[in-house]
Amino acid sequence: xxxxxxxxxxxxxxxxxxxxxxxxxxxxxxxxxxxxxxxxxxxxxxxxxxxxxxxxxxxxxxxxxxxxxxxxxxxxxxxxxxxxxxxxxxxxxxxxxxxxxxxxxxxxxxxxxxxxxxxxxxxxxxxxxxxxxxxxxxxxxxxxxxxxxxxxxxxxxxxxxxxxxxxxxxxxxxxxxxxxxxxxxxxxxxxxxxxxxxxxxxxxxxxxxxxxxxxxxxxxxxxxxxxxxxxxxxxxxxxxxxxxxxxxxxxxxxxxxxxxxxxxxxxxxxxxxxxxxxxxxxxxxxxxxxxxxxxxxxxxxxxxxxxxxxxxxxxxxxxxxxxxxxxxxxxxxxxxxxxxxxxxxxxxxxxxxxxxxxxxxxxxxxxxxxxxxxxxxxxxxxx
Ligand SMILES: *Cc1c(COP(=O)(O)O)cnc(C)c1O
Numbered sequence: 001x002x003x004x005x006x007x008x009x010x011x012x013x014x015x016x017x018x019x020x021x022x023x024x025x026x027x028x029x030x031x032x033x034x035x036x037x038x039x040x041x042x043x044x045x046x047x048x049x050x051x052x053x054x055x056x057x058x059x060x061x062x063x064x065x066x067x068x069x070x071x072x073x074x075x076x077x078x079x080x081x082x083x084x085x086x087x088x089x090x091x092x093x094x095x096x097x098x099x100x101x102x103x104x105x106x107x108x109x110x111x112x113x114x115x116x117x118x119x120x121x122x123x124x125x126x127x128x129x130x131x132x133x134x135x136x137x138x139x140x141x142x143x144x145x146x147x148x149x150x151x152x153x154x155x156x157x158x159x160x161x162x163x164x165x166x167x168x169x170x171x172x173x174x175x176x177x178x179x180x181x182x183x184x185x186x187x188x189x190x191x192x193x194x195x196x197x198x199x200x201x202x203x204x205x206x207x208x209x210x211x212x213x214x215x216x217x218x219x220x221x222x223x224x225x226x227x228x229x230x231x232x233x234x235x236x237x238x239x240x241x242x243x244x245x246x247x248x249x250x251x252x253x254x255x256x257x258x259x260x261x262x263x264x265x266x267x268x269x270x271x272x273x274x275x276x277x278x279x280x281x282x283x284x285x286x287x288x289x290x291x292x293x294x295x296x297x298x299x300x301x302x303x304x305x306x307x308x309x310x311x312x313x314x315x316x317x318x319x320x321x322x323x324x325x326x327x328x329x330x331x332x333x334x335x336x337x338x339x340x341x342x343x344x345x346x347x348x349x350x351x352x353x354x355x356x357x358x359x360x361x362x363x364x365x366x367x368x369x370x371x372x373x374x375x376x377x378x379x380x381x382x383x
Pocket of ligand 1: 080081082083105107108151176178179197198200201210211212
């Protein structure tokens with residue numbers, strides 16, 4: 001699907017955010033390091049003003065991400081994915097109510113639990129696959145937070161149906177689109193008010209940047225979100241935004257390659273005797289498959305969760321037997337990462353002890369499989 005300029009996303013990531021095409025212009029954008037800007041007379045809203053308010057290097061990145069998400073306005077880059085979550089949550093009035101999926105990024109869960117404990121707002125948790133339950137909880141809420149697929153259970157929400165209903169009833173919505181990336185899923189086009197990204201993951205793509213972004217097509221929301229960024233100082237590092245744009249140049253290649261490998265590995269894992277369950281919406285046997293197929297564009301992402309025929313220690317031994325895969329939290333980089341999610345003490349008990357989350361990178365898929373197959377042999381199967 002092309003954006004308003006008629007260019008397709010795999011072109012936009014390459015051509016966007018470049019200097020004016022004039023003779024002798026650099027092909028690559030500059031890293032503009034400055035804390036302030038020359039100004040005269042009264043300061044206006046369009047003045048650059050000061051380094052906490054705006055930066056040309058941020059804008060190179062923000063313009064490209066805005067186009068990828070089909071937003072009418074540029075993205076707002078912030079210090080991290082969680083700063084993006086916090087920026088959106090700042091819109092919830094004191095005494096308000098937020099609807100959260102039972103399974104969602106752990107940091108987002110901690111953030112809303114902290115806010116609830118401090119008396120800022122209350123939280124209603126719902127099974128995000130149960131559209132009726134989501135819409136009932138949304139009634140009278142101040143914000144509906146959605147993640148699809150969810151971390152780490154890979155549950156798929158019916159985004160078109162939920163977002164059409166919340167749009168009609170005027171309930172504010174935000175979708176964490178980190179797992180899908182705007183190449184596969186564009187929630188603003190389905191009626192979401194806001195989208196957030198951990199740019200740290202696929203967008204930057206090389207596990208060397210921590211960065212976040214918020215998007216909206218609503219001018220009033222955009223101004224409020226930007227104001228929050230400025231006044232809370234949740235601003236991105238200039239070099240980080242430059243690196244993120246540099247990483248995004250290859251986003252379409254990385255998403256395509258890692259998605260293809262993930263589908264291949266998920267199918268092989270589903271046949272492996274040491275694996276009791278594979279969660280990957282690209283598998284036709286996955287409970288989220290039909291829904292995902294109807295709402296994504298060209299792939300199912302590159303995160304797979306597997307449950308193993310063993311306990312926590314056995315699953316940990318598999319992780320430690322891997323050589324090509326790196327045992328680490330995080331996801332979305334060129335290198336394949338694996339993690340037993342319950343090693344985090346705040347991961348909900350509904351996440352099985354033996355669940356491993358795999359973030360498939362861009363290595364040769366046969367090397368990835370050989371390594372997995374060898375490590376899975378450490379699981380002692382009962383007769
Ligand atoms: C990592 C992640 C975040 C938080 O982003 P940071 O950049 O680590 O602050 C939020 N949502 C999802 C889905 C993530 O994977």
